[in-house]
Amino acid sequence: MTTGDIDVVIVDSGGANLASLQFALERLGARSAVSSDADTVRRAPRVLLPGVGSAQDAMSRLRATGLDRVLPQLRQPVLGICLGMQLLYERSGEGDTPCLGIVPASVQRLVPARGLPVPHMGWNKVHPRCADPLLEGLVDGEYLYFVHGYAAPVTADAVAVTEHGAAFTAVVRRRNFSGTQFHPERSGSAGARILDNFLRQATCS
Amino acid sequence: MRDGQVVKGVRFRGHAIVGGILELAARYRDEGADELVFYDITASPEGRSVDRGWVRRVAAVLDIPFCVAGGITSVAAAEAVLAAGAEKISVNSPALADPALIDRLAARFGSQCVVVGIDSETTERGYRVHALTGDPDQARDSGRETLAWVREAQDRGAGEIVLNCMASDGVRRGYDLAQLAAVRAVCQVPLVASGGAGAIQHFEAVFREAGADAALAASVFHSGTIGIGELKAALARAGVEVRP
Numbered sequence: 001m002t003t004g005d006i007d008v009v010i011v012d013s014g015g016a017n018l019a020s021l022q023f024a025l026e027r028l029g030a031r032s033a034v035s036s037d038a039d040t041v042r043r044a045p046r047v048l049l050p051g052v053g054s055a056q057d058a059m060s061r062l063r064a065t066g067l068d069r070v071l072p073q074l075r076q077p078v079l080g081i082c083l084g085m086q087l088l089y090e091r092s093g094e095g096d097t098p099c100l101g102i103v104p105a106s107v108q109r110l111v112p113a114r115g116l117p118v119p120h121m122g123w124n125k126v127h128p129r130c131a132d133p134l135l136e137g138l139v140d141g142e143y144l145y146f147v148h149g150y151a152a153p154v155t156a157d158a159v160a161v162t163e164h165g166a167a168f169t170a171v172v173r174r175r176n177f178s179g180t181q182f183h184p185e186r187s188g189s190a191g192a193r194i195l196d197n198f199l200r201q202a203t204c205s
Numbered sequence: 206m207r208d209g210q211v212v213k214g215v216r217f218r219g220h221a222i223v224g225g226i227l228e229l230a231a232r233y234r235d236e237g238a239d240e241l242v243f244y245d246i247t248a249s250p251e252g253r254s255v256d257r258g259w260v261r262r263v264a265a266v267l268d269i270p271f272c273v274a275g276g277i278t279s280v281a282a283a284e285a286v287l288a289a290g291a292e293k294i295s296v297n298s299p300a301l302a303d304p305a306l307i308d309r310l311a312a313r314f315g316s317q318c319v320v321v322g323i324d325s326e327t328t329e330r331g332y333r334v335h336a337l338t339g340d341p342d343q344a345r346d347s348g349r350e351t352l353a354w355v356r357e358a359q360d361r362g363a364g365e366i367v368l369n370c371m372a373s374d375g376v377r378r379g380y381d382l383a384q385l386a387a388v389r390a391v392c393q394v395p396l397v398a399s400g401g402a403g404a405i406q407h408f409e410a411v412f413r414e415a416g417a418d419a420a421l422a423a424s425v426f427h428s429g430t431i432g433i434g435e436l437k438a439a440l441a442r443a444g445v446e447v448r449p
Binding site for chain 2 (some may be wrong): 017018019020023024026027052053054083112115117118119121122123143145147148149183185186187188189191192
């Protein structure tokens with residue numbers, strides 16, 4: 001498959017479960033390809049950066065392929081999912097790892113408390129703070145599915161927030177870069193809507 | 206699951222066929238289930254790993270998270286299941302045989318991927334962990350005490366504990382609230398209650414009285430005794446926060 005035939009390239013950062021994302025894109029009628037090749041990613045109409053595992057692991061894999069330098073320079077729509085969203089930030093508290101540095105702020109470990117176990121796993125209500133193309137058609141308080149032990153603070157780039165003990169960023173946006181802390185591919189029809197919104201974003205090429 | 210079919214027993218015995226895997230997965234997705242768990246119950250007793258073919262087929266139709274268990278004895282076996290589209294893997298007998306497996310899985314995939322399932326029996330010596338429960342002829346006391354194993358599993362990196370109270374399983378008289386509350390007191394990661402749901406008030410009690418983060422049930426949904434939509438509406442009316 002050449003890059004011209006596809007709607008989105010999924011960056012393979014060593015996470016094990018890309019299949020659930022590919023199936024979700026298939027259900028939306030989108031053509032996707034998985035790649036860790038810098039040129040393929042550079043030429044992609046849209047880029048998805050998923051991630052399961054640790055920040056150190058994912059960043060060392062991105063460095064090994066030169067994607068740590070390619071990704072911040074992309075002009076097309078980019079969506080990071082879960083760990084992929086966290087990698088967009090400057091640093092992660094997970095192993096004190098330098099990340100891609102696209103979004104200012106550092107990702108920090110969630111603090112467990114009574115009734116608030118960590119990792120945080122479950123369906124949370126998400127509240128938009130402003131309009132964003134990714135959130136089109138979603139109501140305030142939509143439930144989306146989260147699985148994570150680290151989270152990004154609420155900063156000026158947070159376009160939607162949720163809370164688990166403290167408030168954190170559920171959806172981030174900086175220029176063409178966006179990210180969701182939840183898994184849209186596992187969040188029922190609301191998640192499918194977000195992926196569909198991402199696929200509808202105009203590409204710059 | 207056994208031989209490509211969904212089966213359910215009572216107290217881990219007398220398993221009867223409930224239906225096809227994909228049909229049930231699609232039905233529960235449409236009814237509003239928040240997560241599905243698939244146990245290949247004969248994988249560990251038969252010394253094999255879960256079959257990946259159906260994991261892929263399930264992943265293709267589900268848009269909610271799902272967890273897979275059955276004979277996952279290595280990082281490679283877990284990787285195969287996750288690559289096929291599962292969100293999480295759950296280990297039970299393999300973790301009892303090789304507790305360091307939990308550390309290896311958590312290091313490779315992160316704690317959020319690693320569920321430890323515990324089949325706990327109430328005995329005169331207290332709560333005891335049982336192994337190989339998928340086969341009544343092989344099921345046995347693992348030599349471990351339940352609360353100690355919960356502590357060890359989470360110290361090793363388990364991101365979620367599913368506690369299945371064996372005496373209650375399939376009996377539909379309610380979750381074992383006392384045992385779940387005892388485990389809750391030592392469990393800092395999400396705790397999923399399993400075994401015994403028979404009526405809507407049992408779900409309400411397990412959230413309110415035992416502090417469970419989630420409730421797992423099989424028999425009442427398979428038989429249609431309780432609809433997931435009706436259950437969620439009732440829980441919401443009772444003040445338990447649920448996704449509609």
